Amino acid sequence: MAEDVKPTRKELMQIEERIELSERGHDTLEQKRDGLIMEFMDILDEAQDVRSDLDEKYEEAQNAINMARALDGDVAVRGAAAALKEHPELTTQSKSVMGVYIPQIDSTKVRKSLDERGYGVLGTSARIDEAASAYEELLEQIILAAEVETAMKKMLDEIETTKRRVNALEFKLLPELRANEEYIEQKLEEQEREEIFRMKKIKDKKEREEDEEAEAEREAEEAETVAADD
Numbered sequence: 001m002a003e004d005v006k007p008t009r010k011e012l013m014q015i016e017e018r019i020e021l022s023e024r025g026h027d028t029l030e031q032k033r034d035g036l037i038m039e040f041m042d043i044l045d046e047a048q049d050v051r052s053d054l055d056e057k058y059e060e061a062q063n064a065i066n067m068a069r070a071l072d073g074d075v076a077v078r079g080a081a082a083a084l085k086e087h088p089e090l091t092t093q094s095k096s097v098m099g100v101y102i103p104q105i106d107s108t109k110v111r112k113s114l115d116e117r118g119y120g121v122l123g124t125s126a127r128i129d130e131a132a133s134a135y136e137e138l139l140e141q142i143i144l145a146a147e148v149e150t151a152m153k154k155m156l157d158e159i160e161t162t163k164r165r166v167n168a169l170e171f172k173l174l175p176e177l178r179a180n181e182e183y184i185e186q187k188l189e190e191q192e193r194e195e196i197f198r199m200k201k202i203k204d205k206k207e208r209e210e211d212e213e214a215e216a217e218r219e220a221e222e223a224e225t226v227a228a229d230d
Helices: 009-072 074-082 126-229
Strands: 089-097 100-108
Touching: 009 074, 009 126, 074 126, 100 126
Parallel strands: none
Antiparallel strands: 089 100
């Protein structure tokens, strides 16, 4: 509260410095917030495309596996799946976007050639090969979707954090500092008026005393003159 602030010029200077720093911080955070929102909108557009492609590839994979099951049987499909020896590997890195670390997921051994899938080519049909390819593409799309969705969530969290900081400065800290500044200025003006009034009273008193001394000296001189005449 303003009443808890010491109404001194030193305190006023400190508050003015804090206001200046807070205003600069507020402007910087506003720019960051706006930049983050623009980056978020770009990621959102990408996420929508990725989701659409994911749905499409899921449908393709489901159709391919259903066709393989229907014509080759579940035993053949499960046998081909169990023959896989090298599983996909994922590594993660990160990049900074306006101070927000966005994950980058790199995948290897997702797409495989026919001889890398582990099952015998002669013992399986083209339908199983098509289903395997479809699911490899689906897995790549899932990895991409995970990367984009995570990036979108991190950006959204940072936007919310930045917005809270902007609002805290704009609606709480800066109004309080300006209220304190105004309170100190008013108190200093009151003190200045009181000091001027006090100095004026001292001056008036001194002038009265000087006038009284002068009057006393004049009367004394007149008395001496009368005494000399007598």
